[in-house]
Amino acid sequence: MEFGDKIKELRTKNQLTQEKFAIRLNVTRQAVSNWENNRNLPDLELLILISSIFHISLDELILGENNVNNMTEKLIKDGSKTRQAKLNMITTLIGAFLLLFGCACIFIKTNSVEYIDTSGILHENFYLLPIGFLFIIAGLIVFLVTGIRFIIDSIRNKK
Structure with a gap:
């Protein structure tokens, strides 16, 4: 029924x-x-x-x-949409965190002072540049993958 x-x-x-x-x-x-x-x-x-x-x-x-009637199908579909929305939100937050952390590393590097101490050793935090770029690239990849999955799911739902 x-x-x-x-x-x-x-x-x-x-x-x-x-x-x-x-x-x-x-x-x-x-x-x-x-x-x-x-x-x-x-x-x-x-x-x-x-x-x-x-x-x-x-x-x-x-x-x-x-x-299984139409109400059961609706509840299953709604649960699936909710899980997908939560996954999209979590991955977006992770991507934003990675981007912000990468930008913070580059900002710290550009505003820090390199100096040579009395024993002639150069103190420079050069390692922040590759770490910053790595986090920025990782954040962009997360955003790209999330966006592509969202577009694919939208196309599937239209069919």
Whole structure:
């Protein structure tokens, strides 16, 4: 049974009109109609409220008769999108950190003073330049890979 059919069956069994049901959920009657006609699906918060109104478990509401229906597919897809968004955010933060750290190394190198001590040893922090450039390149690679993955995922989702 599709999710819309399940909602309609539960609503009519409890003698609720679409209007009364919509008022209890604080949504429009059109939203309820769209759910029942499988045009749209409710959010997770509304699913919890619906299950409490009809006194059924979320499993029974979402899964129905142990078949994967459109609501189950939506929840799986939403979870996948959430994980991908978190991964994109984390990699973007890592890339930004690498870029900032690389720029800080180069900034410190350019503003530091080289000197020769009394025993004739040159004190210079030259190592900061390659480290700074290495971090900048690593940060750019992270941004590039994240951007390419985002573009590929966008193209896949359009198909």
